[in-house]
Amino acid sequence: MKNEEALAVQNLRVNYKIYRGILKVLDGINLTVKRGEKIGLVGETGCGKTTTLKAIMGILAGNAILSSGRVTVNGKVVLQRSAHHMVRKSAKRVAMIFQDPTASLNPVFTIGEQMELVVRYAANRSSSAREAAVNALRLAQLPDAERIHTNFPFQLSGGMRQRVCIAMALAAEPNIILADEPTTNLDVTIQDQVLKLLKRLCDEQELALVLVTHSLGVARETCDRIYVMYAGTIVEYASSQNIFENPYHPYTRGLLAALPRLTGEGIAEGIEGRIPDYLNPPQGCRFAPRCEHATEKCFSTKPGFYEAEDGHFVSCFLYETERGVASDVSHSSDTES
Amino acid sequence: MRDSTVAIDISARSAYAERLKRAWYRFSRSKLSLLGLLMVASIIFIAIFAPVVTPYPEHAGAFVDFGNTMHPPSLEHPFGTDAMGRDILTRCFFAFRGALIMGIVVLAIVVPIGTAVGLFGGYFEGKWFSTIVMRVTDVFLAIPPLVLALAIAALLKPTLTNSMIAVCISWWPWYARLVYGMTVSVRNEPFVKAVELTGMNRFKIMFSEILPNHLGPILTKMTLDMGWVILTGASLSFVGLGEQPPTPALGTMVSDGAKYLPTYWWISVFPALMIVIIILSFNLLGDGIREMLTSGE
Amino acid sequence: MSLTKYIIKRIVYSIGVLFGVSILIFVISNIVPGDPARMALGPRAPEWAVEDLRKEMNLDKPLVERYFLWLSDLMRGDLGESLRSRRPITKDIAEYLPASIEIIALSAFFMAVIGINLGRLSARFSGTWFDGVVRILSYTGIVTPAFVWAILFVLLFSYLIPIFPTTGRITPGLAAPPRITGMYIIDGLLTGNFRVALNAFWHIVLPSLALSMGGAAQAARMTRASMVDNAEKDYILAVRAYGVPNKLIYRRLLLKPSLVAPISIMALDIAALLGNAFLVELVFLYPGISRYGVEAMLNKDLFAIISVVLIIGIGYTIANVVIDVIIAHLDPRVRLGGAKSA
DSSP, X not given: OGGGEEEEEEEEEEEEEETTEEEEEEEEEEEEEETTOEEEEEOOTTSSHHHHHHHHHTOOOTTEEEEEEEEEETTEEEEEEOSSSEEXXXXXXXXXXXXXTTTTSOTTSOHHHHHHHHHHHTSOOOTTHHHHHHHXXXXXXXXXXXXXXXXXXXXSOHHHHHHHHHHHHHHTOOSEEEEESTTTTSOHHHHHHHHHHHHHHXXXXXXXXXXXXXXXXXXXXXXXXXXXXXXXXXXEEEEHHHHHHSOOSHHHHHHHHTGGGOBTTBOTTTSSSOOOOTTSOOSSOTTXXXXXXXXXXXXXXXXXXXXXXXXXXXXXXXXXXHHOEEEOSTTOSSOOO | OOOSOXXXXXXXXXXXHHHHHHXXXXXXXXXXXXXXXXXXXXXXXXXXXXXXXXXXXXXXXSOOOGGGTXXXXXXXXXXXXXXXXXXXXXXXXXXXXXXXXXXXXXXXXXXXXXXXXXXXXXXXXXXXXXXXXXXXXXXXXXXXXXXXXXXXXXXXOSSHHHHHHHHHHHHHHHHHHHHHHHHHHHTTSHHHHHHHHTTOOHHHIIIIIIHHHHHHHHHHHHHHHHHHHHHHHHHHHHHTOSSOTTSOOHHHXXXXXXXXXXXXXXXXXXXXXXXXXXXXXXXXXXXXXXXXXXXXX | OXXXXXXXXXXXXXXXXXXXXXXXXXXXXXXXXXXXXXXXXXXXXXXXXXXXXXXXXXXXXXXXXXXXXXXXXXXXXXXXXXXXXXXXXXXXXXXXXHHHHHHHHHHHHHHHHHHHXXXXXXXXXXXXXXXXXXXXHHHHHHHSOHHHXXXXXXXXXXXXXXXXXXXXXXXXXXXXXXXXXXXXXXXXXXXXXXXXXXXXXXXXXXXXXXXHHHHHHHHHHHHHHHHHHHTTSHHHHHHHHTTOOHHHIIIIITHHHHSHHHHHHHHHHHHHHHHHHHHHXXXXXXXSHXXXXXXXXXXXXXXXXXXXXXXXXXXXXXXXXXXXXXXXXXXXHHHTTOSOOO
């Protein structure tokens, strides 16, 4: 069983210290990805998707505080809160693709130089780094890989840059790829191509994929399972099909209702209200202030996960009676900073 | 820019007051900005009331007291006395007057000229007359400003007015270039194109639509430049091309004192320190203003 | 567009600007009120002498003609005669310029090396005491004028810790090396007079340091700010996540894109440096072109003033070209003519 898991995130809580106080962003994230499995992490802008990925990659900003949790990659703990500080090991065989391909390529080095570094340090190959880099570029379906190898990022188009980023991720020889809204900054016409490429590569090379997106549609097309995130918590997870056909959580329902109009700026038309202030998040369920079904209990207590159907978990008291508690987030032993 | 306390129905006047209050809040958040403001205020106060706040106002002129020359710093003469027996503290404080006048007059002349040239050049960028104007500016910028100021001052009689003229000639291109850059970057913005379609007079567009966007950076640069213009004036008088004795000028005092180094160090060190303090004050204030105008939250 | 093409374009433009500079200087020096000949000779000189000098300086001819006369002389390397030393100005400049080049080159070196390295380390250890000290030092460096540093150095090193000489180019009594370039250090090294070279170097340490303090401080501040800013960019986060060692990140991957801003700013610092040299050479009694210029200025030596300003304008223009070439080298977008640099 353990061997099956490529990635496990347990009870991850991350805060940011800022001028005005402490932003309590991630509030107990749990997720698991099996080998070769493709999951989608879906939610509005600002719900903590990117923070989750950065925590997995071990590249949280300097003002981030890990107040609890553990990240296991390929059976090895890479991030953990121990007595008083965070212990971080560099995660091997994990690669990340960022949202903005322009910002994720160093403007003053050639594509080749950058990729060879990745080959050297992430894939631990010192010989034939060049061939490995060119090879990865070919895998990402870049025409004329030899030439691109000597190009600077600004000489490529946005779509090509994102392919280069995918190639760079492949060059790290990972078995997990984390992709943070990889198509948001691209022209609509190439968004689809890039997603298909990503999906095909993951299938061919049996890579696990965590695809972060604000679009349920994109997630369904690409992923086997979907985790729906709201304000730093996972509210529901199930197979892509189940989420679409049978959403349980009021937030997921709202998201689906808003789907035709769903754009980058969130779901203002779908659900009343906005993401809560992370300085002072709601005590109980974080969605309670916007939820039409919210009861007093929702405001005071954090809901656990309830298995609404086989493999379909919802974090909402509405389903408390259905099948009992699958996992409990609120009473974990290693909490609070 | 989250803000829950925005009231929509407030009159223009109180909106203005509100903006001032927010600006003050952002400014006063940094202790260093407040320190800068306090120091600048003190410098201005000292300059205006120099005859009252200095212990020996008569030493500001052609005063000689050979019984009291070269006294090291003491209670009666905190900065010591110079080769003429004059109190250095008094002379430093009186020198603030010339320094501030220099800074204010130069900026009052240079900023409007440079801004107008930059606006004109930027708005009509690509047209031949704009090209000529900006090439002329480039030519001025090709000579280090202090060198140009020194050369011009050298060709004129050494007076405070003439050193101001010299500094003006070498300083305006920097504003022209700053405003030019900013104007080029907003020239094709929709808000400019929109008023152009209304057929508004082009000069009116330049001054009432484009210029207001540049006021922040111009104000910041002006504050910082107060210190640098005063330094340039001091540099001219250091070389002997500024205001002539017996009127006290910080640069002259430093270079006179340099002859007596190291034994009579106070004669040049204290006026030099005053120059540093003036520059520091305006820099702190300028950084505070920049912070106030650019910081979010 | 290749780098060579970029450089050629840049040089051609600079030559145009320099022509403009020559006109500017000439016009300014000729439209100021007062009679240059009278000013040069002083109020007590007889009228006929002033009249003669006026003829000699071509002051009786119209301005435009005078400019072209001056320009054609200039093209032949004739800058006129100094009214004070009564020697060809070209000769004076040949004598004083090399001394200044030594000081200015060393200052520019200090400025870049000290400034960028302090900034780099400050960014690397940002938030630590070291960073705090560097930040205070760089603020101090920026607000303290070069001539004040010069005076403090003279005070400190001639009195308290006399390890560096504080006046002149070379210790009196020591013979200058045979002239090849006029720069004592280079000539000393070329002719094997290592003692003289070292002595000359010893003499320029303090003036160069005084001149470079402001620029170094500015460079440190800019480098730090730019690196701290870029350290949060995705491309740095990515290589960090891939396990690229910190040392390599800070020395290369983060440093290179962060150098564009501080090096661009150095153009302004070099302008300040060339101006401040006029004061600093005075403090250290250093026989350079700037000190020659000050004397020309104080004596209203018209053609000498014009020549010194022109030489400095040329020097500054060359410095600007060099800086642009360095930036083009660092930033492929400039070199290869892409989008504007970020």
